[in-house]
Amino acid sequence: MPPRDLARVLDALPDGAVVIDASGSVELLSAEASRILGLSRDAARGRAVERLAGADHAVARLARAALGGGGTSLESSCPVAQRFGPALVVEVGAAPLFDDTGALCGAVVTLRDRTLQQELSHAVSEREQLEAFGRIAAGIAHEVKNPLGGIRGAGELLALRAADGKTREAAELIVREADRISALVDDLMVFARGDALRLSPMNVHVVLDDVLDLLAHDPVGARCRVERRYDPSLPEIHADADRLVQAFLNLARNALQAMEERGGTLVIATRMTLGHRLAGNDGEPSPTLLIEFRDDGPGIDPDLLDRLGTPFLTTRPGGTGLGIALARHWIARHGGTLRLESEPGNGTIARVGLPLRRTSPRAAS
Numbered sequence: 001m002p003p004r005d006l007a008r009v010l011d012a013l014p015d016g017a018v019v020i021d022a023s024g025s026v027e028l029l030s031a032e033a034s035r036i037l038g039l040s041r042d043a044a045r046g047r048a049v050e051r052l053a054g055a056d057h058a059v060a061r062l063a064r065a066a067l068g069g070g071g072t073s074l075e076s077s078c079p080v081a082q083r084f085g086p087a088l089v090v091e092v093g094a095a096p097l098f099d100d101t102g103a104l105c106g107a108v109v110t111l112r113d114r115t116l117q118q119e120l121s122h123a124v125s126e127r128e129q130l131e132a133f134g135r136i137a138a139g140i141a142h143e144v145k146n147p148l149g150g151i152r153g154a155g156e157l158l159a160l161r162a163a164d165g166k167t168r169e170a171a172e173l174i175v176r177e178a179d180r181i182s183a184l185v186d187d188l189m190v191f192a193r194g195d196a197l198r199l200s201p202m203n204v205h206v207v208l209d210d211v212l213d214l215l216a217h218d219p220v221g222a223r224c225r226v227e228r229r230y231d232p233s234l235p236e237i238h239a240d241a242d243r244l245v246q247a248f249l250n251l252a253r254n255a256l257q258a259m260e261e262r263g264g265t266l267v268i269a270t271r272m273t274l275g276h277r278l279a280g281n282d283g284e285p286s287p288t289l290l291i292e293f294r295d296d297g298p299g300i301d302p303d304l305l306d307r308l309g310t311p312f313l314t315t316r317p318g319g320t321g322l323g324i325a326l327a328r329h330w331i332a333r334h335g336g337t338l339r340l341e342s343e344p345g346n347g348t349i350a351r352v353g354l355p356l357r358r359t360s361p362r363a364a365s
């Protein structure tokens, strides 16, 4: 067999490969590695490996270890920051290279994009979670809502017939609290009902402007600035504007609440991305609208971040802990996704992806 061009072989592999010489400079970057790292091959060639993804990144660390005689190593799920779009989850491996005499002459670093697998497993567990909420909500509605009507009626009657002020106050308290619980159950019922979406062609920027109008007079944002970074070339989508307002309002309000005390900037940014190839029904890249709500508030503790979206999980006095769960519910009904990213001290990003062509059967109702 004739020897083949090494670069072409590496380009054909589904994993990315970076070939490094003994001094730690990049000799060759395969097509997939160039995509993952967001670097052109020409820009990467001859550069120190530390400068590809940062000296602390697994790519540089494992390359150094391989060049230092550390043998072959593998590190799973390292985030690789992208200049555009969300960070990728990448499995990084490295192995030393030897010449004919057995002397170390470089290293090869491999990069495997695990983002899609992680997103799919997130999506499955989110869907299961939302379905479980639906069943719980339906159960609560049945067991709580009906007797609540009776309790409220009895409270009203007691208030009418109360002989003294104290009894009337107690009876009115029963009515007020019954109303509060009833409103909460109504919120929770959203998860149980399969309400059809009222889809119509709409511009997502109009929806975002509506949300900002609603928040303009809310004292929560008094110390905050709002910056709109809209991509004017975004196409219209078929969506239920009222439901999206509900979802976005929760995300924007959360951001403002996080900055309420110290002030800050809420950036709302939109753009188009191509969803992962396998995500579409037909194996084609699926165009996706990205809508980001970025704040520079205190951020979210990693422990809490993992559990967000569980109904009633709140750290705010007076919070219901339903905002993120409701937002996720309506976005999922549109076949979209909601991701929260946060670094304590560095603010939070709520990232919404809405497919231009809907593929989720849940959204079809």
Ligand SMILES: Nc1ncnc2c1ncn2[C@@H]1O[C@H](COP(=O)(O)OP(=O)(O)O)[C@@H](O)[C@H]1O
Pocket (backbone or CB within 6 Å): 250, 254, 255, 258, 295, 297, 298, 299, 300, 308, 309, 313, 314, 315, 316, 318, 319, 320, 321, 322, 323, 324, 325, 348
């Ligand atoms: N942008 C944000 N910055 C910091 N913390 C946030 C942000 N968004 C949500 N959170 C945290 O997530 C919790 C749950 O949010 P949510 O589901 O909207 O319920 P609620 O706002 O009623 O507490 C909040 O109590 C808060 O601790």
Ligand SMILES: [Mg+2]
Pocket (backbone or CB within 6 Å): 250, 253, 254, 323, 324
């Ligand atoms: Mg909230």
